[in-house]
Amino acid sequence: MNWFRLVGLGVLLILSGCAATTQEQQSGWVYPPMAVPLQPSIQHEVQIARLNQLLLRDDLPDDIRAKMYYERGSYYDSVGLRDLARLDFNQSLNLNPVQPDIFNLLGVYFTQVGEFDAAYEAFDSTLELEPGNQYAERNRAIALYYGGRADLAVEEMTKHYLDDPEDPFRALWLYIIESEQDPEGAREHLLERYQQRTEQWGWVLVAIMLNDVSEEVAFKAVLDGTRDNSVLAQRLTETYFYLAKRYQFAGDYANAIALYKLALSFNVYDYVEHRYSFLELGRIFTEVKARRSTQEQE
Structure with missing residues (x-):
């Protein structure tokens, strides 16, 4: 698209060290489709403030305090404060280590920063506590892909895809992971799955x-x-x-x-x-x- 050429122009100069051609400079363009960036809602801010106050109390049972740390961490995560979220999740696990959803989120965090061994351990913990957790299955396969373990990633994502072949996101990630080893074969497989698509x-x-x-x-x-x-x-x-x-x-x-x-x-x-x-x-x-x-x- 024309607007892609313009948006990527500065990057292209950095990568190639070349000046834009006359044709590119003269090409027309339109703004890309956009939405207003999401902002923290007043409800999020109120809930975080409320939990801050409640967590100051010294008479809370450990199970209640663990839930509050998890809840506040979830709010922090939803507004992009991931370091604060991670701190709250760890605090919650210290009080109650049987929380598969927290281990799954921590695994995603570790994947984002390239700490893949820690990510695998976190996802394994989720699946030990909740063997059927579909999010952890997908996230572990993605972590294996980013961690350079293509064979294991394909194996795990294939199993995840077969659990629900109508899910387009499973098909997409299986394609992405298969492309690491066999781009042409991966495209053929994705096309076969696409031909059996639903209306999702x-x-x-x-x-x-x-x-x-x-x-x-x-x-x-x-x-x-x-x-x-x-x-x-x-x-x-x-x-x-x-x-x-x-x-x-x-x-x-x-x-x-x-x-x-x-x-x-x-x-x-x-x-x-x-x-x-x-x-x-x-x-x-x-x-x-x-x-x-x-x-x-x-």
Whole structure:
């Protein structure tokens, strides 16, 4: 899309060291589809303040205090205060270690910062306490993918996908992980799954990944699908993330970086697409730096 070229132009100059061509400078563009970035609600602020006051009491039973730490940590996480959330989750676990949901969230945090061994342990703890936890299964497979354990990641995500083949997000992540080993085979598998799709929203994202629909048509579907700003922000976060991944697979890092930044811009902190956009940006810059280092040595 024309506006992608403009959004990614600054990054492209950094990556390639080349000036924009005359054609690019003269091309037209429009603003990308956007939503108002989500902001903390007054309810969140009131609840955090209320919990702050309650946690000052010294007569709370440990089980009640553990629940309050978990609740406040969840509010912190929803507004992007992840260090404070992590601190509260650890406080809650110290009082009550039998909380699978907290271990799952901590595993996601560890994945975001590249502490993969700690992430695996956290997800294992969730699954030991709650063997059927689907979120932990998916998140562990994603952590294995980012941690460079492609074989195990494919095995775990395949099992997760087969538990619910109608879930488009399972199909997307299985494709992403399979692409690490066999890009062509992964695309063929995704196309087969797409042909058996249901009417769920997420299959639009699969169509984008397969380039089965134009980006204009895809974004029109997003914008026509809701008038609620929160839902629009969520869907655009997902759309920009998976579109960025498609550009990244194609080696178009300039547009991928621009799109990951757009995915971050809506403040949908509790979506994995927001959480892992930071990680993907770091991977791109690491790869570009390594390529430059190799070129300089040659």
